[in-house]
Amino acid sequence: MASNLAYSISSTVRFFRSLPYEYRHIVLEQLTGPASSPILVIQLSFEDDAWLYVATTLPMAIDERNWLSADRLFVLFVALVTVLGVSFWVIRGVTRPLARLARAARQLGDDLEAVPLSERGPREVAASARAFNRMQERIRSQIKERERLFSAISHDLKTPITRLRLRAEMLDDAEQRERFCASLDELDTLVKGALASVRELDLDESWKIIDVRELLVSLAQDLKVQGGKVSVAGEAATLRVKPLSFKRCLANLLENAIFHGDRAAVTIRHGAESLDIVIRDHGPGIPDDQFQRVFAPFVRLEPSRSRNTGGSGLGLSIARHIAHAHGAALNLANHPSGGLVVTLHFPCRTVPCTSLR
Numbered sequence: 001m002a003s004n005l006a007y008s009i010s011s012t013v014r015f016f017r018s019l020p021y022e023y024r025h026i027v028l029e030q031l032t033g034p035a036s037s038p039i040l041v042i043q044l045s046f047e048d049d050a051w052l053y054v055a056t057t058l059p060m061a062i063d064e065r066n067w068l069s070a071d072r073l074f075v076l077f078v079a080l081v082t083v084l085g086v087s088f089w090v091i092r093g094v095t096r097p098l099a100r101l102a103r104a105a106r107q108l109g110d111d112l113e114a115v116p117l118s119e120r121g122p123r124e125v126a127a128s129a130r131a132f133n134r135m136q137e138r139i140r141s142q143i144k145e146r147e148r149l150f151s152a153i154s155h156d157l158k159t160p161i162t163r164l165r166l167r168a169e170m171l172d173d174a175e176q177r178e179r180f181c182a183s184l185d186e187l188d189t190l191v192k193g194a195l196a197s198v199r200e201l202d203l204d205e206s207w208k209i210i211d212v213r214e215l216l217v218s219l220a221q222d223l224k225v226q227g228g229k230v231s232v233a234g235e236a237a238t239l240r241v242k243p244l245s246f247k248r249c250l251a252n253l254l255e256n257a258i259f260h261g262d263r264a265a266v267t268i269r270h271g272a273e274s275l276d277i278v279i280r281d282h283g284p285g286i287p288d289d290q291f292q293r294v295f296a297p298f299v300r301l302e303p304s305r306s307r308n309t310g311g312s313g314l315g316l317s318i319a320r321h322i323a324h325a326h327g328a329a330l331n332l333a334n335h336p337s338g339g340l341v342v343t344l345h346f347p348c349r350t351v352p353c354t355s356l357r
């Protein structure tokens with residue numbers, strides 16, 4: 001063992017001497033310096049007197065006592081801030097157009113005339129925005145075309161109906177004449193209803209802040225003239241609406257409460273999250289399984305009961321269309337002690353409303 005060590009030392013000395021003179025001080029410094037990197041020396045014997053020496057410095061060993069030094073922390077901090085900053089910038093660049101797309105999709109139902117989306121941004125997002133804009137354009141033109149067609153048909157039907165009525169008046173058979181006229185009256189109501197529905201579904205009007213209570217009180221006064229009893233309770237609150245359409249919606253609901261349900265009691269409820277306009281009447285209500293059906297155009301329940309109102313079955317359909325265009329829900333329920341309860345529910349998150357209390 002001792003002889004091996006002696007041999008190894010003598011070999012190392014020989015190796016040292018064999019180094020070019022100008023490198024010797026580097027090796028010496030490495031061997032003697034206090035915080036120098038360790039040196040790895042590999043010596044392989046080929047023959048008795050022939051050795052291969054390989055010497056290299058190893059990476060600096062981590063000083064266990066000071067591995068979390070201030071400058072290391074600083075470098076880590078700068079790297080972290082840079083990575084976070086760049087990631088935030090990249091993610092924001094991708095998610096912003098996506099958020100715009102989601103907002104536009106939400107608003108599409110309410111406002112078909114909304115400005116088209118910007119088609120810039122990452123390739124996939126730009127393609128989605130382009131597809132969305134094309135879809136919006138197609139829906140808009142189809143709705144316009146449908147309304148134009150509907151108005152044209154309704155309008156063109158009016159002239160032949162009038163002509164037929166004149167001819168019917170000339171019939172000699174009284175019974176035939178009466179039946180003919182009744183059928184024509186029915187057709188006339190349908191045509192008028194169709195025209196009214198096209199007109200009333202046109203919500204091309206600007207938004208305005210109104211006082212809900214004030215509007216309901218003025219509607220109640222108008223209906224009183226027609227013999228309707230309407231009471232208004234609850235606090236005053238403002239709401240951002242399209243005034244004429246919103247008035248039409250409330251009027252349809254109040255007329256239903258009066259004509260199908262005797263009298264209307266309206267309550268305005270303004271909570272932290274929503275504004276509710278609740279209309280209750282004292283009529284027979286609507287069977288639970290018919291709640292969806294009565295919203296369909298031209299649907300009237302028990303025609304014998306509601307014939308005297310002369311309606312066409314469009315009131316609820318129009319009211320719900322207007323409610324949805326305002327971001328509100330229109331719900332029906334039967335009161336436990338009789339009568340229908342109609343609730344217009346405006347979530348304050350989407351519909352700006354404030355209490356005036």
Ligand SMILES: Nc1ncnc2c1ncn2[C@@H]1O[C@H](COP(=O)(O)OP(=O)(O)OP(=O)(O)O)[C@@H](O)[C@H]1O
Nearest residue numbers: 256257260261285294300301311312313314315316
């Ligand atoms: N408050 C109510 N109480 C009982 N039934 C109701 C009430 N409101 C609506 N209905 C039923 O729902 C049907 C549809 O109502 P909707 O308002 O759409 O049409 P309408 O009142 O018959 O005619 P109009 O087009 O003039 O409003 C009514 O015919 C009626 O049968």
Ligand SMILES: [Mg+2]
Nearest residue numbers: 256311315316
């Ligand atoms: Mg009605």
